[in-house]
Amino acid sequence: MQQRVVLAIDIGGTKLAVGAVDEEGRVLESRRAPNPNPPTGDGESLLQSLLALIDELETDRESYVGVGIGCGGPMRWPSGEVSPLNIPSWRDFPLRERLAAEFKRPVHIHNDAVCVAVAEHWRGSGVGVDNVLGMVVSTGVGGGLILGGRLIDGASGNAGHIGHTIVHEFEPICRCGAVGCLEAIASGPNLASWAHGQGWRVGHSLEQRSGLDLVEDARRGDPIALSAMRRAGRALGIGIASATTLCDLEVVAIGGGLSQAGPLLFDPLEASLRERVGLEYARSVRVVPAGLGQESGLVGAAALILHPERYWSAD
Numbered sequence: 001m002q003q004r005v006v007l008a009i010d011i012g013g014t015k016l017a018v019g020a021v022d023e024e025g026r027v028l029e030s031r032r033a034p035n036p037n038p039p040t041g042d043g044e045s046l047l048q049s050l051l052a053l054i055d056e057l058e059t060d061r062e063s064y065v066g067v068g069i070g071c072g073g074p075m076r077w078p079s080g081e082v083s084p085l086n087i088p089s090w091r092d093f094p095l096r097e098r099l100a101a102e103f104k105r106p107v108h109i110h111n112d113a114v115c116v117a118v119a120e121h122w123r124g125s126g127v128g129v130d131n132v133l134g135m136v137v138s139t140g141v142g143g144g145l146i147l148g149g150r151l152i153d154g155a156s157g158n159a160g161h162i163g164h165t166i167v168h169e170f171e172p173i174c175r176c177g178a179v180g181c182l183e184a185i186a187s188g189p190n191l192a193s194w195a196h197g198q199g200w201r202v203g204h205s206l207e208q209r210s211g212l213d214l215v216e217d218a219r220r221g222d223p224i225a226l227s228a229m230r231r232a233g234r235a236l237g238i239g240i241a242s243a244t245t246l247c248d249l250e251v252v253a254i255g256g257g258l259s260q261a262g263p264l265l266f267d268p269l270e271a272s273l274r275e276r277v278g279l280e281y282a283r284s285v286r287v288v289p290a291g292l293g294q295e296s297g298l299v300g301a302a303a304l305i306l307h308p309e310r311y312w313s314a315d
Contacts, residue, residue, distance in 0.1 A: 006305045007054065007064040007103065010297030011071040012112055013037065013086025013139035016050055017294070020059040021068075021302035025123040027295050031056045038089045046089055047098060066106040067099055068301035070115030072140060077157025078314035080109040085175055086139050108304035108312050113142025114151065114160065115300030116290060118311050120253040121146045122303050124291035131250045133243055134290070134300075135162060137236065137265075138211070138256030141183040147247060151311045163187070167238040182239040186232040188212070188258050194231065200224040215261040229264040236265070237272025244277060244285045255290030262289075 003022045010017040012035065019030030031053050036046060072084035080096025100107040110118075117126075117134025126132035132146040141163030145152040152159045168180035172190070176183075184190055188211020196202070200222065201209050218225035240252050258265060269287060277283050290296050303311050 004065045004306065005059060005063050006302040007057075007059075007061075007067045007105075008298040008301040009050070009054075009067065009069045009071075009099075010112060010115065010301060011035070011050070011069070011084075011087070012297075013072055013084065016053055017298060018050070018054045018057060019295075019298040020057055020064075021298055021306075023306050025119075025299050025302070027298055029057055029059060030295070030298060032294075035087070037087055043089045043091070043093045046087070047093075047095075051102065061103065064103065064105055066108065066305035067103050068115075068304040068306075069095065069099065069107065069109040070112035070297045070301040071095060071109060073111040073113075073142065073161065074158060075109070075111065077110065077153070078108075080107070082109075106305065108308070108314075110157065110301075110304060111142060111144065111161070112136065112297055113163075114144030114157075115304070116255050116296045117144030117146055117160065117253070117300065118151060118303045119292050119296040119298075119300030120251075120255075120290055121149075122307065122311075123299055124296060125253040125288045126251045129250045131248060133160065133162065133240070133247070133249050133252045134296075135252060135254045136256040137186060137232075137254055137258040138188055141187050141256075143243075145247060149310065151313070153313055162239050162243055165239050165242060167235045182235055185235040186258070188214070191228050191232050191258070195224050195228040198224045198227070200228070211258050212260075215258065215264065218261065218264050226264070229261055230268040232258065233265050233268025233270075234272040237269045237274075238276060240269070240285075240287060241273050241276035241282070244273075244282045245279060248281060249285050252285060252287045253290045254287065255293070255296050259289055 075082040113136040130149040143162035145160035163183035174181035174184035
């Protein structure tokens with residue numbers, strides 16, 4: 001019997017990724033490109049860039065059984081009108097509707113970090129575990145919740161959005177308008193901005209001051225970059241401690257560009273977490289790198305179509 005294949009799409013603030021994923025969770029082929037991300041207004045050109053990337057895939061459009069999408073939030077869910085904080089040209093953009101019209105197939109959409117959580121539960125670091133928080137620490141900080149073996153959506157599809165939990169009482173102000181959000185401290189751009197304010201890479205252009213540049217300098221022993229990694233790790237540990245105690249988690253799987261820092265990020269995270277989990281049931285939580293790497297967003301998006309009994313409660 002022929003395998004079912006899904007067109008999977010992963011849209012982030014800095015990248016676009018598309019792929020053909022089979023029902024075993026294998027990415028048969030994929031394409032990636034920078035997100036052109038016009039600063040305002042031109043949402044249509046961004047959609048056309050996405051469609052052009054899809055057309056680079058060799059898989060025949062007619063072979064797809066559906067389209068699964070992970071996109072940065074917030075969004076109106078499940079209608080799929082997206083307004084990603086990191087993609088200013090899309091505000092209430094009807095992404096699900098447009099792609100349903102384009103492909104004439106079922107289209108399921110969720111937050112990109114939710115798709116990472118789904119992927120890690122289905123085929124990654126959370127296999128065999130029923131209570132998982134999947135996180136992305138990259139341009140933004142997001143998350144998704146699997147509890148009792150099923151994706152938890154919440155009232156508006158935003159359950160698990162750990163990036164906007166409060167981890168500091170007084171600062172900094174987040175782009176969402178709140179004060180002390182985890183994303184405002186631990187996302188790549190915000191962390192790099194903080195480090196620059198402390199004297200890191202003064203005189204360098206903005207393009208030479210990314211979160212990944214910060215990680216590389218930390219690996220070389222730069223004291224400000226190392227301090228930034230500790231700052232991010234501490235904030236992540238606080239957020240995860242609260243989520244673990246609230247949701248009785250077994251595994252937290254962290255992906256995204258900043259997670260590639262490895263022990264530079266995970267060591268201070270673990271120290272902060274262990275300081276703040278007091279109840280016995282919360283102490284057994286494991287924090288691990290996402291097991292699927294860059295493919296996790298595509299695999300999770302495909303699962304929205306392939307396993308709706310666990311990962312799609314709408315419609």
